[in-house]
Amino acid sequence: MPRLTSYLPFVAAMALVVVASNVLVQFPVDGHIGGLALADILTWGAFTYPFAFLVTDLANRRYGPAVARRIVFVGFMLAVACSIVVPPLLFQYGLIEFETAADRLVRIAIASGAAFLAAQLLDVTVFNWLRQRSWWRAPVFGSLAGSVLDTAVFFSVAFSAAFVFTGPGDAFALENAPLLGFLPAEAARWISWAIGDLTVKLLIAVFALIPYRLIAARWSQPVAA
Secondary structure (H helix, E strand, O other), rough: OOHHHHHHHHHHHHHHHHHHHHOOOOOEEOOOOOEEHHOOOOOHHHHHHHHHHHHHHHHHHHHHHHHHHHHHHHHHHHHHHHHHHHHHHHHHHOOOOOOOHHHHHHHHHHHHHHHHHHHHHHHHHHHHHHHOOOOOOOHHHHHHHHHHHHHHHHHHHHHHHOOOOOOOHHHHHOOOOHHOOOOEEEEEEEHHHHHHHHHHHHHHHHHHHHHHHHHHHOOOOOOOO
């Protein structure tokens, strides 16, 4: 097993991605595309969080699944801690206009931690299964599978009425509204948020092939775990 110091950059990168995402998820994306109000379906955190899959895949490529899982558990602890600590600090310093109740913070932390852990461990498993095939299949299919699971778990646990036992719901998220903010069909608002979030994750999963290829190509061979 490699020493901690050898894969510390991956731990630091994961910490940076998770902390940045927990901050940026508080800020909606302003702007419109046709009749679609981006603020209704996207936050800036949707653009940073998918890079957690890039960190996991690179760690898996370099050191194997055992080290990748260690890094995932670091990210899991950060996801839970940041979900509880970051929002009150942002409100205290005037960076957001609303204060989240403590019991809602607990529910968001449960959702964030469960989604992160399940999705990243799935990514490690799929990546390791496909790593001997063409270079792009492992990171693409690992990230895609993880992204779908992450979105499904987080938005369901955080907002669905079915998970009210984890904490109080968000009335605004549960209200029916035009799907994606403009379609004739209506659904709970959190479903539109989930669709927007997943769309960005899938696009970035493909885009992340570029840095993955550039970085992984510099390694003559993986380090034995």
